[in-house]
Amino acid sequence: MRFYFAKLMGLLLVAAVGAAGCAESLQNERIRPSKDSGWDVEDQVEDKDTGNQTAPPDVNGSSDVSSADAFDDADASEPAVPGVPSGVTASAGTDASAVRVRWNAVDEAVGYRLVRDGSVTVDVGAEVREYGDTSAGAPGMLGAFGAVTATNDRPTGVQLSWELTSAPPGSTHSYVVHALFDDGIGLASAPAQGWRGAYPVNIEVRAGGADWRAAGTGISEYLDQEAPYGTFTPGNTVASKGAHLDRVHLSIVNLERTPGTERSYQLRASDTHSAIQLSELVTGRRGPADPLVQWERSSAGEATGFADVAGANSAPFGELTAPSDGTIRHFRARLHYPGGQNVHSSPDFGYRAVNCAVDTTYFGQIGGSGAQEGGTLTTEALTNDANLQAIWNAVIPAPNWEAPQELQPTIAITAATVTAVSRRAGRQFWLEDGFSAMQVYLDEEHALSVEVKVGQKVSFRATHVGVFNGNPEVRQLTGFVVLSENNPVPYRHLSGQSVDMATHYYRIVRLGGQLSPTGTACGEGHTCYKLNYGPTGARQSVDFRSASTELAGGHCVTFIGPVIGYQGPLTTLPVAPAAQLETASYRWHRANAP
Structure with a gap:
């Protein structure tokens, strides 16, 4: 058994001698055994009852030594036992090829012994402070790819994300270091735990069947910034017309964005230690992006001579430098789409108000909550035919105040939209369809008991018509029915x-x-x-x-x-x-x- 001397700062153990004269003759002898002493570290003895290690008998066959005598007789300038390496560390998975064990130097050491899990690994020279244990347990094998996803909506590219079963690290080992001296081996250092880590995983990506290209090491996401760009249609400029005293408000409508062309992706993982892993195929595409905007303004009242408006780089935009006298200018947006497309929106004229601005937030009865109000606002024309034109065709021009003209036959109106209602509730309102418009102005005795509201779809039969100040009117009707409410107006x-x-x-x-x-x-x-x-x-x-x-x-x-x-x-x-x-x-x- 190897012999380990007592701790540096503890009691010194020396070989005991039976006779007082013999003990006196040993007082000035060093405890560190020499190479000629006839024993080495392999001769240390372990007490099977206590587990303590003691020195073997000395040359006189005795191991009974007084600790106190040994401590008293030690040379204060030179410890009687060898030093113990301090600062021992072992790499914890930071290196895949080896466990890196490091320690501090010990005075007078002629070398060091590295012991792993109780077994000698290597002896090294006095100048060595680090050893890479390549024989430590190797890491495991790289696992397979899990779920792989590719985005379809990112304007900056296609984002790939994946799961990959990583290789398990190598087994954990316990390391101690002994200092070696000319005349023996020192005590073991404090233990350090270490293990080999997994090998770096290199990820490659292949897009659309092209060649593999490096994506990175140890990553789980990759942004393909070379994915094809989408396109867009430039849309139409909308410039405010007298809506503001201090500016012309500019915006773009009907701007359509198209995503990039879809393509397939596959991933490949390798770590120089395991079999190459391939992912499943996924598809993705670059999402549509907002173009870069630069507003341009005409030099005069015609749509020519356009020049950039300084600082006008957003949509919508308030153009404060438009002429303050209310004269017309034409405006358009120069649009640059990432990927190289440059186009212009169709121009529109606009102007600043002078004295009075249009209240563009006011829509009167349309969309209101009053008794006669409702409907939803639209600038789209109606398309249905409610047969209103038939009333126009039946009315005969006549002087004012003439008695109502009876229709023979009566005219059926189907699903006409109520667009306005006057103060004369149940008597006066306006109708529209996709082809014509008409006023209903009922005689007082023929007023409706039904509440008529903007946005209603109504049906009835017109029985009498008339003319007032050259304006045709439905004067009497029957069978008035409200079909629905809150329709587009x-x-x-x-x-x-x-x-x-x-x-x-x-x-x-x-x-x-x-x-x-x-x-x-x-x-x-x-x-x-x-x-x-x-x-x-x-x-x-x-x-x-x-x-x-x-x-x-x-x-x-x-x-x-x-x-x-x-x-x-x-x-x-x-x-x-x-x-x-x-x-x-x-x-x-x-x-x-x-």
Whole structure:
């Protein structure tokens, strides 16, 4: 058995001698045995009862030595036992090829012995402070791929993610280090635990059947930034028209983004120690991205001479440098899509308001919650045929106040949309379908008991029609039925365009502008003004009639309601039909002082 001397800072054990004279002669002898002593570390003895290791008998055949005598006689300048290596560490899975054991130097050592799990591994020279134990238990084999996913919505590329069963590390070992001296071996160091780690796993990726390419080491995600880019259609510019005093609001509509072309992916894993692992095939594609935006503005009132607007790099965007005098400019967006596509949105004109801005958040009865209000707002034209044109075809132009004309046969109206309702509940409202529009103005004795609301789809049979100031009307009807509520109600936003009888008559329009400074009385408690609107240099005006006492000349007005005529298109008077806006419901306008 190997002999291990007592600890450096503990009691020293020396061979005991039986006689006092013999003990005295040994007082000045070193405890470290020499090479000529006739024993070595293999001669140490283990007490089977206690497990303690003691020195074998000395040359005189005695092992009974006084610890106190040994401590007292030790040379203070040179310990009587060899040093123990300190700072012993063993790598804990940081190296796949070996366990790296390190220790600090011991004075006078001529070498070191590394012991693994109780067995001698190697003896090394005095200059060595580290040893790589390549014979330690090797790590296990790399496992198979688990789930692999590829994204379809990332604009920056296709993100691959995967699970991979990693190789288990090598077995854990316990290491101690002994210092070797010319005349023996020192005590064991404190133990250190260590093991070999798994080999680095190299991941490769193959996209669309191309060659394998390195993706990284020890990773579980990979972003393919070379995935094909998608495309987009540039859409249409929408520029505000008199909606703001300080800017032109710019936006893009109908911008369509298309993702990139889909392609397949496969992964390959290797670690120089295990069999190569292949993943299943997955497919992915680059998602659509928002293009980079640069707004451009025309140099004058025509859609030519476009130049960049400084700092205009977002959509929507408030263009504060547009002419403050309300003159028109054209705007478009230059769009750059990552991957190289550069296009322009279709241009649109816009202008800043002067004095009065259109309230673009005001929609009157459409979408409201009042008793006669409802429906949903749309700029899309209706497409159904409710047979309203048949009423137009049946009405005979006539002077005002003539008795209602009876229809023979009556005319069936099916699923017409209610677009506006006046203050005369149950008597006056406007209808529209995909081909025509009509006013219902019932005689008082024929008023409906059913609540009529904007956004309803209604059916009935028209029995009598009439004409008032050249405007055709349904005067009497039967079988009125509400089919549904809150249907789309179309409107036309006018900004710079004239109110046209052929296009807008009896249909809902919205426009905003400023009333003329003074109005004139125009019957039944009403005052008539000119409502001036549109850009500087292309101003428009339309007759505006209202009985509201809250209106005054010079007020800013936003109107959304039906266009009527005075005179209407069926007048028999020798005057040209003219468009008129009338606030038969005060919910059709919003006004304020400039």
